[in-house]
Amino acid sequence: MLKGLGMGAADVVPGVSGGTIAFIVGIYDELIDSIKSINMQSLKLLFTGKLRAFWKAINGNFLFFLIAGIAISVFSLAKLITFLLETEPVLVWSFFFGLVLASTWFVSKDIKEWNWKTVPSFLAGAVIAYYITVATPAETPTHLLFIFLCGAIAICAMILPGISGSFILVLLGKYFYIMEAVKTLDFVVLGVFALGCLLGITSFSRLLSYALKHLRNITLAVLSGFMLGSLNKVWPWKVVENGTEQNVLPQTEVAEGIALMLVGFFLVYVLEKVSANKSNN
Numbered sequence: 001m002l003k004g005l006g007m008g009a010a011d012v013v014p015g016v017s018g019g020t021i022a023f024i025v026g027i028y029d030e031l032i033d034s035i036k037s038i039n040m041q042s043l044k045l046l047f048t049g050k051l052r053a054f055w056k057a058i059n060g061n062f063l064f065f066l067i068a069g070i071a072i073s074v075f076s077l078a079k080l081i082t083f084l085l086e087t088e089p090v091l092v093w094s095f096f097f098g099l100v101l102a103s104t105w106f107v108s109k110d111i112k113e114w115n116w117k118t119v120p121s122f123l124a125g126a127v128i129a130y131y132i133t134v135a136t137p138a139e140t141p142t143h144l145l146f147i148f149l150c151g152a153i154a155i156c157a158m159i160l161p162g163i164s165g166s167f168i169l170v171l172l173g174k175y176f177y178i179m180e181a182v183k184t185l186d187f188v189v190l191g192v193f194a195l196g197c198l199l200g201i202t203s204f205s206r207l208l209s210y211a212l213k214h215l216r217n218i219t220l221a222v223l224s225g226f227m228l229g230s231l232n233k234v235w236p237w238k239v240v241e242n243g244t245e246q247n248v249l250p251q252t253e254v255a256e257g258i259a260l261m262l263v264g265f266f267l268v269y270v271l272e273k274v275s276a277n278k279s280n281n
Contacts, residue, residue, distance in 0.1 A: 001068055001072075002069060003022070003066065004066040004067065004068060005073040007070050008073025009021075009081070010096075010099075011165055011166060012073070012078055013081055013085070013092070017157070017158060017227075020099070023106075023107055024102075024103055024268050024271050026271075027066070030062060031159070032205050032208050032212060034058060034059040035063075035202060036205045036209045037059060038202050074182060075182060078182045089236070090253045090257050092236075093236035094236040094256070097264065098263060098265040099267065099268055100227055101231060101261070101265060102265040103227055103268055104228050106268060106269075106272050107227065108122075111217050114221075118217050121222045122228075125223065125224065126226070126228045127225075129226040129227070132229075140172055142177065144189070147174070147178075147193050147196065148192050148193070150172050150174050150193065151194065151200065152196040152200030153168060154172070154197070155196070155197035155201045156204045159204070159205070160208075160223065178190075181193070232247065237251055237252075237257070
């Protein structure tokens with residue numbers, strides 16, 4: 001549940017991916033495999049009343065507590081995170097910059113071999129993520145069908161390290177619309193959005209699970225590139241020019257910002273060491 005709380009907190013912030021947090025805390029593969037297990041075979045167990053077998057087949061305890069943590073975090077932190085992004089943006093982005101930078105390093109360390117396949121994959125991931133961060137947000141409708149589509153697209157980004165589902169919502173012009181629905185408990189909008197998420201994540205997880213099992217080095221290279229490219233979005237010091245954000249050199253709260261970057265970096269380092277020790281034991 002604590003790991004879910006961390007993922008939920010990250011998913012609320014445009015530019016930070018819950019998938020990155022899942023990688024940091026060592027549950028990424030289990031998450032993808034558990035989501036993939038929700039299929040026709042497991043659903044057949046549910047609809048025929050074999051609840052215990054269904055729960056075991058989908059790794060129910062893991063998913064239940066993880067989703068509970070994500071939900072608690074999103075609903076409790078939506079107001080706080082949006083408030084902090086408005087009042088203390090440099091400090092918030094500095095902390096997450098440290099998190100993402102460290103995550104890029106540790107995920108790339110899992111790549112067993114750098115060669116003509118993994119290097120271009122890494123560069124492609126970095127370029128794609130960078131392009132996403134500089135794309136201009138669109139003006140889009142509030143029709144429920146479009147909200148459903150937004151959920152299906154955003155959830156795929158949310159489980160990819162380095163690509164922020166929240167930022168995809170920004171590009172689709174629906175981040176503040178969904179955040180407002182969370183804060184005001186608009187269950188119609190949230191329900192339609194959740195259905196879109198369910199469709200998107202159950203279909204996309206199969207592709208991702210296959211890639212991690214059969215093309216692991218290439219997949220990790222792409223994911224590492226995603227995280228590196230996303231650093232452009234989480235750079236703390238920005239100015240607004242002609243209605244768009246531009247990164248600038250550190251100007252204000254420099255010491256505090258660097259300190260929080262280090263906190264974020266070493267938090268990932270500690271979590272990585274803890275996960276490695278557990279794996280060895």
